[in-house]
Amino acid sequence: MTTAKTKQKILQTFLNLLAEHSYEHVSLPLIAESAKVKLSDMRGAYGSKLELVAAFAQLIDTKVLDERDEDMGDQPPRDRLFDILMSRIDALAEHKDAVRSLHMAARRDPALALDFNRLEARSQKWMLIAAGIEVSGLKGGVVAQGLAIAFSRVVDTWLNETDEGMPRTMAKLDKELDSGSSFMKRLNGIESVAKGVRSFLRKASKGRRRRSRHSADNFERDSDFGGEEPAGA
CATH class of the missing domain: 1.10.10 (Arc Repressor Mutant, subunit A)
Incomplete structure (x- = not known):
């Protein structure tokens, strides 16, 4: 072993x-x-090499989770997420050339890009949890996927930035999180509509079942099996 x-x-x-x-x-x-x-x-x-990439992603996840700032707990969710994602950039900094190589490979190979995206979405679920933003189910998957794409854009900016203060990277992250906030509002709106539709369908289904039972009861009362005997019997 x-x-x-x-x-x-x-x-x-x-x-x-x-x-x-x-x-x-x-x-x-x-x-x-x-x-x-x-x-x-x-x-x-x-x-496989993909398993090595997954191990690298997990290494970065662990570092960010271990070093997250507990004092950010009273800050707005967006600020906590900004702090977590900048911590992720800091954790990646030691391996910047390797990250560049992975990003270039993803651009050349769409199938590989999908594999990398799957790994990144899994990591971003943990970044959301680290920021105290827990979303589950289908919505959680959608949010993590959106964050994975947004963070990939931020990394593209970071890879081409030479200023150690990373002003362009932070500005890009700000912009992506603003877009993400708008997306979350739309998603919450869609989710509310979906809940309303599901509630309506459940009520309609119950109404149909009640009407069906009522019709069946009337049928039994009026039929040979449940009602009076036919005249002349």
Whole structure:
């Protein structure tokens, strides 16, 4: 069984290689050779490069969750989310060249972009939870997906920013969160309409069942089986 230390070594090697090569040219044998581990250990640790990307996303998630500012609890949800997502950018900073390589690969390969998007949406669910914004069910999935797309745009800006103060990145995040707030209002409106429609349909269905039972009772009273015998019987 591959040890945690070996898995960490393999993941770090993968990120180092991404900083120097394109995603397509970083093969599993190259990772194993560079990390000085056997292919069997490589297989035991990660079955694919996508699993390595998932492990990287989880690494960043863990760092953000561990370092979140508990004093932000009394701040508005939007401010808490802004703080969490900027913390995510800070956590990614150490691996900026690797992140750049992953983003370029996603642009070249739509199927790969979908795989990366799925991983990012899962991470963004945890970012929402870290910000104290818990949404569940279909709505939760929609919100996490929207946030994943928005954060990807923010990362694009961050990758091209040279100012350490990151004014352009923060401005982009502000803009995306403003758009997200408008989207949430529309989503809440749609959700309210949907609830009203579901309530109407339930009431209508109950009404139909009551009318159906009433008709059946009348039929039984008027039929040979439930009413008076026919004349002349």
